[in-house]
Amino acid sequence: MPLAKFPRPAQLRVRSLATSSTAKPALSGLSVTGKSRAEKISQEWKGTSATGGNSKNFIGGEFVESKADQWIDVVDPASQTLLTRVPETTSSEFEQAVDAAQQAYKTWSRSSVLTRQRFVMDLQHQLRQHSDAIANSIVLEQGKTYPDAQGDLLRGLQVVETATNIPTALLGDTIEGTWIPQRADFRWVYALGSSILLFHAAYTLTCSFRYSIAPFNFPAMIPLWTIPVALATGNTLVLKPSERDPGAAMMIAELCQKAGLPAGVLNVVHGTVPTVNAICDHPSIKAISFVGGDRAGKHIYERGRATGKRVQANMGAKNHAVLMPDANKNHALNSIIGAAFGAAGQRCMAISVAVLVGNAQSWLPEIVERAKKLKVSQGFEQGADLGPVISQAAKQRITGLIASAEEEGGAIALDGRGYEVAGYPDGNWVGPTVIEATTTMRCYREEIFGPVLVVIKADTLDDALAIINENKYGNGTAIFTNSGATARKFEREVEVGQVGVNVPIPVPLPMFSWSGNKGSFLGDIPFYGHGGIDFYTQNKTTTALWKAEDAIGNKASVDMPTHH
Numbered sequence: 001m002p003l004a005k006f007p008r009p010a011q012l013r014v015r016s017l018a019t020s021s022t023a024k025p026a027l028s029g030l031s032v033t034g035k036s037r038a039e040k041i042s043q044e045w046k047g048t049s050a051t052g053g054n055s056k057n058f059i060g061g062e063f064v065e066s067k068a069d070q071w072i073d074v075v076d077p078a079s080q081t082l083l084t085r086v087p088e089t090t091s092s093e094f095e096q097a098v099d100a101a102q103q104a105y106k107t108w109s110r111s112s113v114l115t116r117q118r119f120v121m122d123l124q125h126q127l128r129q130h131s132d133a134i135a136n137s138i139v140l141e142q143g144k145t146y147p148d149a150q151g152d153l154l155r156g157l158q159v160v161e162t163a164t165n166i167p168t169a170l171l172g173d174t175i176e177g178t179w180i181p182q183r184a185d186f187r188w189v190y191a192l193g194s195s196i197l198l199f200h201a202a203y204t205l206t207c208s209f210r211y212s213i214a215p216f217n218f219p220a221m222i223p224l225w226t227i228p229v230a231l232a233t234g235n236t237l238v239l240k241p242s243e244r245d246p247g248a249a250m251m252i253a254e255l256c257q258k259a260g261l262p263a264g265v266l267n268v269v270h271g272t273v274p275t276v277n278a279i280c281d282h283p284s285i286k287a288i289s290f291v292g293g294d295r296a297g298k299h300i301y302e303r304g305r306a307t308g309k310r311v312q313a314n315m316g317a318k319n320h321a322v323l324m325p326d327a328n329k330n331h332a333l334n335s336i337i338g339a340a341f342g343a344a345g346q347r348c349m350a351i352s353v354a355v356l357v358g359n360a361q362s363w364l365p366e367i368v369e370r371a372k373k374l375k376v377s378q379g380f381e382q383g384a385d386l387g388p389v390i391s392q393a394a395k396q397r398i399t400g401l402i403a404s405a406e407e408e409g410g411a412i413a414l415d416g417r418g419y420e421v422a423g424y425p426d427g428n429w430v431g432p433t434v435i436e437a438t439t440t441m442r443c444y445r446e447e448i449f450g451p452v453l454v455v456i457k458a459d460t461l462d463d464a465l466a467i468i469n470e471n472k473y474g475n476g477t478a479i480f481t482n483s484g485a486t487a488r489k490f491e492r493e494v495e496v497g498q499v500g501v502n503v504p505i506p507v508p509l510p511m512f513s514w515s516g517n518k519g520s521f522l523g524d525i526p527f528y529g530h531g532g533i534d535f536y537t538q539n540k541t542t543t544a545l546w547k548a549e550d551a552i553g554n555k556a557s558v559d560m561p562t563h564h
């Protein structure tokens, strides 16, 4: 299946694939701390570099240099320093990754569940031991602050820890009786698999792989939403990390190997649209896990479903926080500001809209004052609250949406455009921004994915609910109130999948499933928790009858058997 069959569609975003670009030479723009951590990454890790070397593919248990003729620069968003380059994986390399996953599936899917549990336990240990290295990579490539980068990994680790329960999670049901045949429900593995596309193979099928495709904003957490669950259920996987920050995924692949994962069970290929399209079309891949933006998500869902794959696609969001006048004010304002501007607003569960109800409208000046105090800087710098946005293009898009609010009559209460950070003149800086807007404006309707809080005023809780329910997205929402009755009404009536009551980022713990809905999700089975197990397995039932004596008579009954 040559990738040339899948040219990058003109309407899709095309990244610069030039081998030389505007990136600054490796190490030149990094601080002393940044340099030493980048050098350590390059020295100690097989699959990635932070000093300008190439990222490798991970195929059949080997970190292999790609023969690609197109490479994508990965740069530090605080300085544009070249960290690494990722290949647009060639068609033959992609086929090798799929072959490796298919071959490994034959034995991994039949391995004891205790073997797979042991692997997940050892992976947990490896991830904890190397959490600093992974966080360093995230700060350099993604731009998060160091404590936030640790949080990125720790949220993924919680999924790994929950997956250590895999033998219990895979228990089926049985029923036995004198007059009814024995019946047992088993779960058999079905696979998903690659770097934000995962594929896996079903036990009863010749082969099924899973493929996983990831976004840039959680380079560790999102691969870890899929890897432990897919592998613990006996699938093999191909992962395609974000081409903007692949380092954490490469480290995780190496740690899987250190934790004893057999060759070929997890493979990593890099690339952009051609690789993703090849995943969607490949007949051996049985399922795709995708997390990212709307355009890619809809495309992958439709194209993957067209070839019969199971697809789950987590997509964009516009998350509203409702601020009631009876809320604990300090807690509510601090929570909303932390959730709006943390990670420079580049979280799918970031609070991007605050709905101020009734007298809470008078708190707007305090929101602005508190947002102003946040320190924007490179992620290793002392006291940094938020870092740069991921790319120059993202900065342009964000500042363009702020400008559109001005043009449409919105009031910019705090303007983060033109923000400068000493020592980092070339960073993709956008300072915290607060816009008083209405629901017809572009800044409200479109996902901004930057440090911008849109403020909407509402007279009553019913008005606030109507605003949220009319919004096309359904990822997360929160209410701040001291009234149980108000909270209960909100919880019942809001049409959003993940609801926080006095909690700003209500991401479900990994024993539950991700539950974003409406325009934020395509598919039927969610990530991790019970949903994760269901997504990566196929149910099978066996109905059996064993009797010592033979049947009486020699006439077959042709009536439908009812087992009574």
Ligand code: NAD
Binding pocket: 012, 013, 195, 196, 213, 214, 215, 216, 217, 218, 240, 241, 242, 243, 271, 272, 273, 276, 277, 291, 292, 293, 294, 295, 296, 297, 299, 300, 314, 315, 316, 317, 347, 348, 447, 449, 475, 516, 520
């Ligand atoms: P993105 O859609 O640009 O990229 C995600 C992945 O899809 C990457 O691996 C990329 O290579 C691939 N891709 C991009 N465009 C493609 C196309 N046209 N065809 C095929 N593949 C394509 O997303 P991003 O900018 O990396 O991440 C930010 C987005 O992800 C935001 O919209 C955010 O809300 C969303 N997100 C959602 C969740 C969630 O759980 N709902 C979590 C994290 C991020």
